[in-house]
Amino acid sequence: MIQRSDPIGVFDSGVGGMTVLSALRNRFPGENYVYLGDTARLPYGTKSASTVERYAVNAAGHLTSHGIKLLVVACNTASSYALDALAAAVPVPVVGVVEPGVRAALATGARRIGVIGTEGTIRSNAYQDTLAGRAPLVEVEATACPLLVPLAEEGWGDHPVTDQVARHYLAPLLDWGVQTVILGCTHYPLLKPSLQRVVGPSVELVDSAKAVAQTVAEDHHALISTGDTGGALRIELTDASDRFLRITRAILGRDPERLELVDIDQA
Amino acid sequence: MIQRSDPIGVFDSGVGGMTVLSALRNRFPGENYVYLGDTARLPYGTKSASTVERYAVNAAGHLTSHGIKLLVVACNTASSYALDALAAAVPVPVVGVVEPGVRAALATGARRIGVIGTEGTIRSNAYQDTLAGRAPLVEVEATACPLLVPLAEEGWGDHPVTDQVARHYLAPLLDWGVQTVILGCTHYPLLKPSLQRVVGPSVELVDSAKAVAQTVAEDHHALISTGDTGGALRIELTDASDRFLRITRAILGRDPERLELVDIDQA
Numbered sequence: 001m002i003q004r005s006d007p008i009g010v011f012d013s014g015v016g017g018m019t020v021l022s023a024l025r026n027r028f029p030g031e032n033y034v035y036l037g038d039t040a041r042l043p044y045g046t047k048s049a050s051t052v053e054r055y056a057v058n059a060a061g062h063l064t065s066h067g068i069k070l071l072v073v074a075c076n077t078a079s080s081y082a083l084d085a086l087a088a089a090v091p092v093p094v095v096g097v098v099e100p101g102v103r104a105a106l107a108t109g110a111r112r113i114g115v116i117g118t119e120g121t122i123r124s125n126a127y128q129d130t131l132a133g134r135a136p137l138v139e140v141e142a143t144a145c146p147l148l149v150p151l152a153e154e155g156w157g158d159h160p161v162t163d164q165v166a167r168h169y170l171a172p173l174l175d176w177g178v179q180t181v182i183l184g185c186t187h188y189p190l191l192k193p194s195l196q197r198v199v200g201p202s203v204e205l206v207d208s209a210k211a212v213a214q215t216v217a218e219d220h221h222a223l224i225s226t227g228d229t230g231g232a233l234r235i236e237l238t239d240a241s242d243r244f245l246r247i248t249r250a251i252l253g254r255d256p257e258r259l260e261l262v263d264i265d266q267a
Numbered sequence: 268m269i270q271r272s273d274p275i276g277v278f279d280s281g282v283g284g285m286t287v288l289s290a291l292r293n294r295f296p297g298e299n300y301v302y303l304g305d306t307a308r309l310p311y312g313t314k315s316a317s318t319v320e321r322y323a324v325n326a327a328g329h330l331t332s333h334g335i336k337l338l339v340v341a342c343n344t345a346s347s348y349a350l351d352a353l354a355a356a357v358p359v360p361v362v363g364v365v366e367p368g369v370r371a372a373l374a375t376g377a378r379r380i381g382v383i384g385t386e387g388t389i390r391s392n393a394y395q396d397t398l399a400g401r402a403p404l405v406e407v408e409a410t411a412c413p414l415l416v417p418l419a420e421e422g423w424g425d426h427p428v429t430d431q432v433a434r435h436y437l438a439p440l441l442d443w444g445v446q447t448v449i450l451g452c453t454h455y456p457l458l459k460p461s462l463q464r465v466v467g468p469s470v471e472l473v474d475s476a477k478a479v480a481q482t483v484a485e486d487h488h489a490l491i492s493t494g495d496t497g498g499a500l501r502i503e504l505t506d507a508s509d510r511f512l513r514i515t516r517a518i519l520g521r522d523p524e525r526l527e528l529v530d531i532d533q534a
Contacts, residue, residue: 040308046508047506147414149417151414161428241314242390244313
């Protein structure tokens, strides 16, 4: 029996999904959250569909053991490859990042929408298919940008090298006349200074983090607590190197209050 | 009972270790080889010592089941964090990449040696400690270069962005007067054009791939076949995305003849 006081589970391959977690906490500060980052096996973005699905279902099973009432898949690659498998594997509603990002992009009124993401996300065609299904007349171009996650993790979100790399990836979209670009990876909001400089002020960057919070409010309001149920946050990582802690701090703006190392390999 | 006709096992977190495999095959073309790349769980370089050790021992156990006579750990992070654990876990001699790289660097006669590698390799102090033990008067500076692996995997080994990133990481070493730089990551030989341009012609880049073949010849000649035992190569990956196949092709110079997908998670 799902209770309103149960926590919301948020899952990502790593710590980038904390951009989604932060947007959810801003929108629903009274909720309890359990965040699981599969940092021991990240990244998912370069790996095959079958490996991503196996890892994602394994991680979701672990989150379910915390008695979550809703699973937010804050990872574009897992949302693209494994959302159906996840929905079948867990006994609670599942929200991915693709559908919310598409809704937010269409709300800008753009007729030419670009999508950037990992190789896995772009190759899956999840964004392209969802856009085509919802707005057949909108034109879509999608581009994989493998170097952007490492640049975000290095903390180079506002850096001349990132400008140069972003220009390399985005030039074809800009030549084509893109009006809105979906940031199809939870790390990309960390690169907004460089990305906005490269696309210019007239192109809108759609950040799926806020879009996910909006979708939860629209589609799952019955699950959201009306009062304050604690506002607790538990963060679990499958590997806790200094690197992940540094990035966690950069996204949350402070040290996490409760962080645990978990082993889900054999789960 | 170890036989000379048994294969040599080569292990890496991914496909970068094929630079070591290629050097071994050039030196000992009559040997049989089994290569295991743990591509489903890569990279190791950003992860903690305990996770790297757990994964490496698991992978080595899998290679042992092929009846190998020698285990070459063609991964700097695993060599740095897990060589003792690996030596204890497998019943055959184990060769890592750190000791060979150190020998080759000292052979250049340099008095100021730089080491570049992943965060894990540099933080482990494996190169620094090995150099200090063998040549206490040689000065050593080590720098982690997290963006170089993604740049190598993107195929940007000879690219202005790679020059700019390498300049960022290497400037302190060059100001200090470095004479020889150990490429402490099996991916870095793919970046030699950019790296050599940045350090200039008077600084020597030591590539551990050739150094490993030299160490095998020196320390394990009794295990090396005198005749031709087949020269077969079996490649096993734990994940086989297009990306890894593309990089494999770039390193080997052709398609691999025999490549299999294996699941070692539950081993």
